[in-house]
Every structure is written in structure tokens, then in C-alpha cells.
Amino acid sequence: MKPQLLLLGGGHAHVQVLAELARQPIPGWQVRLITPYRRQIYSGMLPGWIAGHYRLDDCAIDLEALAKQAGVELLQTACTGLDADAKRLQCANGELGCFDRLSIDTGPVAALHSLPGAAEHGLPIRPIEGFVAAWPTLAARIAAARERFELALIGAGAAGVELAFAFQQRARLEGWPQLRVSLIGSSALPLDGLPAHARRSALMLMQQRGIRYLGTSRVARIDAQHVELQSGEQLDAQATLLLTGAAAPAWPRLSGLSTDEHGFIRVGPDLRSLSHPAISAAGDVAAYASPRPKSGVYAVRAGPVLAANLRALCEGRAPSDWTPQRRALYLISTGDRHAIASWGPVAVRGAWVWRWKNSIDHSFIQRYRPGAGLSQRMPSQ
Template sequence: MAHLQRLLLLGGGHSHVEVIRRFGERPLREAAITLLSPERHTPYSGMLPGYIAGHYSYHDCHIDLEPLCSAAGIVFRRAEARGIQPEAGRVACSDGSLADYDVLSIDVGSTSDVHDMSGALEHGIRVKPVAAFLSAWEGIHAALRQGRQLSLVFVGGGAGAVELAAAMHHRLAKETSAGSARIAMLTDTASILPAHPARVQRIFERVLSGRGIKVHCNAKVVRVSPGRIECADGSSVDADHAIIATGAGAPAWVTASGLKADARGFIAVNAYLQSLSHPNVFAAGDVATMMDYPRPKMGVYAVRQGPILHRNLLHALRGESLRSYVPQRTALALISTGDKHAVASWNGIAFEGDWVWRWKNRIDCRFMATYRR
């Protein structure tokens, strides 16, 4: 009997859910496919601020991986990767087990970058991984609804930090007494949203100021301790909770695995989404960097990589030639302001309105509907 090729999908990120869906449309009989994920329900990042704001339920913004896998004949294993042994074709799992593969695809996302921030892992609440963040948020939300007064300080000034801060304010303003939550932001850049046009920055400066969210720019955080955040210039801010919403960081086990990585520790891949050091390993989404076409760590790029990743995994299993992929140079960003209002940022252009939020909502809901089983 011919040996079945073993395809191991590591992580339930945006690229992999599309790979799984496509295998469901045309199940692969000549390979045994397994998905390894620490969570059964994988979050859709575009809707998480809306969930925090109270616009969506948990179900609205999470994809259930188990029925998606079942429809494709894929084995779902709930476990987290702790390391990869690429020479042996093996992944070490958090439960002590090992998962063998002939072809490996990695789409585990990223973590919040805390490499130069002492105490952040022990005393901060990282936005990524999302499951742990949402658990912490539920505790904060419950405490504030019970009458506690808390200071919530975001570390980071990008779109993720701004959206979540605005979303929390919107939710808490409706459900708690005035002044119970004091929200602030610390960013090491000269302004919030440095990757976006000046008009987008001004809009969100107005929004955050109008809601009493104080923004401290040029404030590089170097230490997080219980109740306090310290900056490089010697200043400090009191914080009951430090919410770490910095840029993307690579999982520590990537560099330890021996896979070739970029300068920041992300898996280095070519235009086929294939590891530069191990041709039977593929990677997509935030955990990977396309060395010839580097792009920001944004969900839209992971979504677009899904179809080409599916095709190349299929071809790798069959020993066929791979197809190259060139990502778009710029991507539309739709950034919500907490209420049902949003700002569009694209290629130096910015516009805002309730209609932009409705547009974003239609896009997000249509995406999620694709993966309902």
C-alpha cells in the first residue's frame, strides 16, 4: 500500500482557514492532513474591536475550526507547538506529544512584541495571543461593572492599540459609571498611527481627546511592574493594567527551530511562501516574511495568501511545480472609532463616516459567512 503523505497545518490563522475551506471543496485523498491549534475557535482580527465595543458576539468574530476540518476530512488536534525539528520532520507539542510531517505549513500569527520591555510578560496583558487577551478583558470588564475604578494604559500607538482603546471606552461608557475606567496610551513614536496619513492621525487625535483618552507620544516603555509603567526618559505612569498592543513579534520557538528567519525572527519565505532553508516547510500570515516582497503585518495580507498557499501545498504533496505570489503594494485599512463609525486609510487618502463602518461591517460579515458550517 502506498505511503500517505502527511500534511501538518500548524495554527488556525487567516491563511489556513482558507486552505482548509478549499480542501473541503475538493478533499485530498492521497494525503493525511492534520490541523494543530491551541484553540478550537480562531478569532478574526478585523472584528475584535467590535467585539470589545459590544457590537458583536463571540460567535460573530470567531471561526469554529472543528466542523471546518471535519468537512475537509482533516484531523483537528487541540495542542500548541513548542518547537519544530525540521530535519526530523517533527513538531513538539505542548501536551508532550510529537506530530510528524512530510510537508509542514505554519500560520500561527504573531505575538505582541515585548523584547525590550522588562516585566511585560509577567505584569502586562498582551493583545496577542488573542485568547489570553480576551480572558483578561472579561475580568477587567466584570470588575468595572461591579464598581471598581481602574486605570487602563495601552502600550503602543498603532491601529490595533487605537481601535481597542476606543472600543473599550465606548463599551465602558455605556455599562459603567462615569470615571470608573481611566484610559491612556503610551507610544514611542512622535504621533499615533505613524504608518497612516496625517489626516487619519488628526481624526483619531480628535476622537481620543474627545473621550478623555490621554496620549503620551515619544514615550518608550522600558519596564512594566505591578501598578506602574516606566519610560526610557525616567517618567512613569500609574496603571492597574498595562495592555501591550505593540507591533508584531515572532514566537520564540521560530528562531530556535533552525528555520531561516529574518532580522526580527519571522520565518523567511520566498514567493512560493516556502521556507528559504527547508523546502518542505511553508509559512504565511504574520509569522512569515516574504523576503522579496516585505509587507506590513496585516490580516489582509494573510487572507490574500490563503489561495496560493493551498495551491502550493497541494503541488508540494504531488511533486508538482509551485506558483509564485506577488502581494499587493498597499492595502485598505478600515479603522473603527469604537462607536459605529470608522475611518478609511488607503494610499495616502483618508475619509470617515458611519457609512465607512457599515462598509467595513459588510466586508467582515461576508468574510465570516464563508467559514460557517
């Protein structure tokens, strides 16, 4: 039997591994992909789908077609447990998967347990397929509302800000004057970590568009109709969307793998686990040797390194080291086919920024279309 390379998750780094395998298989190895969904919705374009700029298909990478092109068998299930010493996976469909080499790019999970009421009453953005499936019902509730419909978004990072603008744009498109969007962050300005003028510009735009921003008090709990802040203030919220950053799934911590204090898999500069060198990890699930924010930018940048290192390791060669770039370009859409670009201390805004983002996002997705040339080009995240 051939040695087994298992790819766990079809995230931003693994689609590049699959593309690389489509160009050139690894001789003598059987490669399999475990993924709960047969497509990967590209998160950078999700706000554009809500805003009505894209069809869902425009934002989706067909993992099944990509795996087929790469000669990789796709198993549609999720990993629920890992025994890193025994090199064995437990899957949601009850199957056990054995491997000689494992690569993990399963992304983050929603942080539901840190906020009382979130698991029962919140709509998490992850898994993205869960949010996509829930959207028609939410849209129908908004459309049917005779009085004001308060939609609260908790988490004012890039995803929260883009989605707040996107919902507001959708309300304009659909004629939903009853929808009020509130974005709740944990500091006076949204987009923590970006330059102050980009943050102020985002806040000003929100105010102009009638999006309410609350950043002075953290959320204490939510229920079916309200969001309660730690200050004691209570906001009406007929629906609450959770965008509160990236949490680690539970299974890596229980697997025997070395993980950081948050449960993310600690890897060295060559993306191999610090404790189990037969296991690699990349993307948000990994805690890199040079710590970086959880962001699509670094998941994408890790892709080519991961692909080259998996090949090298399978072929018995030494892997290469990688230091993630210090700065990342953030392109944040503001709903109206405009966007804010932020790079280090520099931030600019305009329709041309959105066209730029749109063009690089499209070319990223296009790379993975069946029959595409699979050329290298970095997306906006």
C-alpha cells in the same frame, strides 16, 4: 500509510486552506491541523466585541467544524519545537508529529521580554483567547472601582487605536465614568505608517472622547500600578494592556529553518521556506521575499496562494509565485459605529466606512460557517 500534510495554526491563511480542502480534497494525502484552540477569534472584529457591537460567537471561526468539513483531523495542542531536517514537530501535549509537508500559519506572539515588567504585570492581547478569558475579571475590576480606574494601552498601531476607542465606548455603554483610557505610542501621532490626516483625525477623535494619548516618550517599564516612561514620567495604571506589535515565536529560530533577524521564517515568492522546501509559511510568522508590514491584510491575501501551492506541491506540480500588494486597505473602527478608511495617501471617515467594514468582516466570517458556500471574498484585514 498516506503522506502527511500538517497545517500548523488556524490563522487567516490556513482557514482558507481548510475551506479549499473542503471544496476539493488532495487525493492520496492525509491532512492534519494542529491548533491550541478549537476556534479562531477574528482579530478584526475583537474591538467590536469589546465595544458591544458583536457577541464573541459573531467573531469566531469554528476550526473544528471547518476541519471536519475539509476531512482534516484536528489535534488540539501547540507546537513547541520543530526539527526542520528530521521533519518532526514537538507538541505541548508531549506528542511528536512527523510530516512529509508542513505549512505554518501560527501568527505572532506578544513581545513581552523587551519591556521590563511586561511579563509579570501586563495583559497581552495575544494569544487572543488569553485576553478574552481575562476580560471578565478586568471588566469586574473596572466596574467595582470606586475611584478612577486607569487603563493603559501600550502600542498605538491599528489594534491599539481600535481598542482604545472600543474600551471608551464600552465605558459609555456600561456607565463606567471611573474608567480613563490612555494610549501610549512612540510618535507624536498614533497609527504610524498611515497618512498624516488619518493620524491627526484619530488623535482629534481621541481627544474629543477623553482618551489620553501619549507619544513623546517610549515606555521604560511597568509594574502593577504604573507605567514608567523613558522620560521619567510615571503614569498610574491599574491595568496595562500590551499591543506592542508582532514578535516571532522562539521555536522557528531554533528549528534549523532560515529566519530573518527578528526570527520570522524566510520564504520565497511561492511561500516555501528558503532553507527547507518541504515547509511553507504564511501570515505574520513569515518573512516574505517582498517585505510587508505584519498585518492581517497580507495574511489573508496569502491564503489562496498558499492553498493552491500546497495542492500543487502535494500533486507534484510546480507552485506559483506571489507578490503581496504594495498597499493595504486599513479600516479602523472608532468605537461608535464609525471608522476611518486608509488606502495609500487617501483617508476618509464616517458611519458608512464602519458599515462597509462590518459587512466585509461579517461576510469573511460567514464563509467559514458550517454549510457556507465557502466563496472567495476578502475581509477588511
